[in-house]
Each structure stands twice: as structure tokens, then as C-alpha cells.
Amino acid sequence: MRNTRATQPLFELSKPGRRAMRMPAADVPDVPLAELLPESALAATPPELPELAEPDVVRHFTNLSTQNMSVDTHFYPLGSCTMKHNPKRNERLASLPGLLDLHPYQPQETLQGMLALLFELQELLGEIAGLPAVSLQPAAGAHGELASLLIAAAYFRDVDGKRTKVLAPDSAHGTNPASAAVAGFEPVTVKSTPQGFVDLVDLGAKLDNRAAVFMITNPNTLGMYDPNIKRIAEMVHAAGGLIYLDGANMNAILGISRPGDFGADMMHFNCHKTFSGPHGSGGPGAGPIAVSARLAPYLPTPLVERAGGGFRLGYDRPRSIGRVRSFFGNVGILVRAYCYIRTHGPDGLRRVSEHAVLNANYLLSRVKHIFPVPQGDRCMHEFVASAARLKTDKDISAMDIAKRLLDYGFHAPTVYFPPIVREALMIEPTETESKETLDAFAETLFRVTEEPADLLHEAPHTTPVSRPDEVRAARQPVMVWPRESSPDDGAGG
Ligand SMILES: *Cc1c(COP(=O)(O)O)cnc(C)c1O
DSSP, rough: OOOOOGGSSSTTTTSTTTTSOOSSOOOOSOOOOHHHHOOSHHHHHHOOOOOOOOOHHHHHHHHHHTTTTTTTTSSOBBBOOOOOOOOHHHHHHHHHHHHHHHHHSGGGGGGGHHHHHHHHHHHHHHHTTOOOOOOOOOOOOHHHHHHHHHHHHHHHHHHTTTTTTEEEESOOOOOHHHHHTTTEEEEEEEOBBBTTBBOOOHHHHHTTTTEEEEEEEEEOOOOOOTTTTTHHHHHHHHOOOOEEEEEETTTGGGTOOOOTTTTSEEEHHHHHHHHOOOOOOOOOOOEEEEETTTTTTGGGGGGGEEETTEEEEEEEOTTTOOSSSSSSSSSSHHHHHHHHHHHHHHHHHHHHHHHHHHHOOOHHHHHHHSSSOOOOOOSSOOEEEEEHHHHHOOOOOOOHHHHHHHHTOOOOOOOOOOOTTTEEEEOOOOEEEEEEHHHHHHHHHHHHHHHHHHHTTOSSSSSSSOOOOOHHHHOOOSSSSOTTTTGGGSSOO
């Protein structure tokens, strides 16, 4: 039997005068929301909400928040993810009322400041990329990959319809082959050499007239700059293909090396990594893309364009792949990226990369005698160490080390990626960490390797959740709080 409470609207949106603001295109019908929904979509009983006093709720969530690790509380050397300091200045600027209180349905004449900022960001990213045309729309790196591959598909439909394959090295991030598949291509893996670079023989063998795109991460996920990058680009171009640069590691080469100059036809930026946007647990992000002049007509609409003395959203692009995200893209993160770039300026951005590379090399040199780095003594902004010897000698795995570090107040490095290194620990200190922090991290790594293996197998010992079955947690998530427990039982649900 239906409880009458369920049929009452929770918020009386329809009462004139009670709306917070009137929006031209938001058409709120003048009936209770429950009457708009089919009977089958309505709950039979109202939800059981806990009855708690505000202090209890505040304490519960405050305590929960202190159990998290974040860049604001802990060193966070998560390789590939670039968890660098999020400057508080960016937060302040992005919260200015003139930027924050805009509504995307406002007339464009009243959005000129924001459009000017976005236009300038397009230009700045194009300059950093060495590529002339930029779209700010994609919501993350993976989304930028997908948008770019849709552009490649549209381009090849116009020039050469046979190309159905997208190549990527075996060190690539999993999003590369996944984006290729989602865009309708057949993903093909290219081997790496023992040094971690693209195997030119294998690449040559796979570059036939069906190869559309070679996706390359440079510096790659091993933290190595491929010395053959120009040769690779020549090979791919000679075979009629395009080079896609996965720009997740741009924080190693800002102001030093430009993808457009080393042969990339298209690329994405991860604003939440390279340009310090706060992120974690899958968001929020912004993954703008930059492309060469011949691919520019296919960019998603709208682009921010100059118009008269001002700016507008330009939709008149007949060969565009269309829209890939609502409104202007993830504006909050784009504004922070703009502030970051403008705060540093060209010389400052170059120093960002120099310090990121210096910090990573310092840490590499401190830990390599215990954690060998198979790809060598030098790296860019990150490196991949191996715990394979510890595993054999002492039964201590990369996972054990990662978990034990949590007990000492360090976020774990990325483990078991890239898959071509056994017992991989992928460490990215970032440019904003002090020598003291790097030393403390190295000392803790050594200390952990001296501890009894049994202690490590059970780690972490200090966190509310120890070792969840991660695959099961992802595939069969428990989305409800257990009925018999109360919220103070901890993060068990
Ligand atoms: C992070 C990352 C991606 C994916 O980017 P998202 O912004 O997380 O979607 C792709 N490639 C590499 C090498 C990465 O590190």
C-alpha cells in the first residue's frame, strides 16, 4: 500500500515566487513531481531516513573525512595520476562570484568574461601543445581520447575509408585501447623494447594501410622520453596514419618539448593532473584536446570564437563530430587550469617540469638499491621500480608495501602498472614536494622492507577497512547501508 507521504512533492518547485531564479529554458511543469512519474517508478513506502541531531551528523562526516588520504593531508606519489598540490589561490579565483554565479543558459552577451577566459585558455593550450586548434569540451583524459578518435574516424571517412585499427604500446594506459574500441576501431598492441621504448620493428610490422592512429604516451608510463619519437611519427605518417599523444605526462615537458613539434597530430591534456585541478576517485576532470590544422574542422562544437569586439560559442562547423559534453565543458576545472597557467607564465611552467623531473630522479637515486628500476638510472617525472626481488627473497609483494605505507601516513604509489614490469611500484613525487618529504618517504620504504612479511601481509593495520576484495567491490558494489547497523559503525557499507 502506498504511503501518502510518497506522493507529496519534497520541494514545491511549482509555486510561483518560491523559485530561486527563473531560467529561460528550464521548463518546470506546474504539477507535483510525483504526478509526472509512472506508478512503477514510485517507492511503496517513504525512505527510512535516520533521525539524528545535527552535531551527531557533523561529527560522523567530519570523522569520516579525516580517514581519507588526500594531497592536502598526505604525500601522495600515485604514479600516472599526478596528485600534485592544488594551489588554494586557484580555489579562491574559481570561487569569485563573477565566475561562480554564472548560469550556462544566460545570454552570451552576459557571459563575455567567461568566454574571454575560455578563449584565452584555448590559445594557451594550443601554444603549449604546438597544435593550432583546441576544444575544451572533453570531461577527462579518457574522454579526450574518445573525442579525438571520433575525429580520426570522421577524418578517415573523408580521406581513406579502409582504416579500422588503432595501435598503442603494451605500456599504454588501459584507457587507450578502451577508447579505441568505444570509437569503433580494433585496438592493436605494439611491443616495447626491454628499455621500455616503442619496438620499431613491431610497430613497422603493424603499420599497414588499415592502421588509422598510433596512440603514444610520451614521456611514457615508465617515465621515459622515447628518443625515437620523431622517427616513430615519420613512420606513422609515411604509412598514412595519425599520431595521438596521450598527454597525461605533460607535467614532465611543459615549456621544454611540444607534441606538435615532435609529430603529434592530436592530443589531450589532463587539466586535473598537469594543471593542478583537484581530483581523485574518478573526478572531476577536464580533458581538452588540441589538433593539427587538417583535423580542426572535425573538432566538437561549440568552440569559443572571436565575434566583433567580443566572443561567442561557434556552432557553424559542418564537419564537426558534434557535441561531446553539455554546455562549455567542465568550467570549474578549466578556470583553475587557466589560473595555474597564468600564475606560472611560460618560464614558471618550464620550472614546474624541471622540478617534477628533479624530484623523481632524486627519489629514484635514493631507492634503486633496494627497489631496482629495470628501465634505468634516469627518468622523467615518474619511475617504475620493481619489488620482484623482495618478492622472491622475502615474500614481500608490491601490494604488501603499498598497503603498509598507509600505516605510516603515506598514500601508496600505483602498483602493478604498467603490466610489463613485475611487481611494479610506479612512483610520481611531483614538483611540489620538499626534500624532507621525499627523504621521509624513502626511509619509510626501507623500513617496511625490514619488517616481518607476516605483518605486511595483514597491512594496513590502522585503517577502518583493510584489504577489500577490490574486484568484487567494483563488480558487486553494496550501495545500501546494512539495515541492522547504525552510522557510527564505521565505513563498513
Ligand atoms: C590518467 C591517465 C589517462 C586517463 O585520464 P583521465 O583524466 O583519468 O580520464 C590516460 N592515460 C594516462 C597515461 C594517464 O595517466
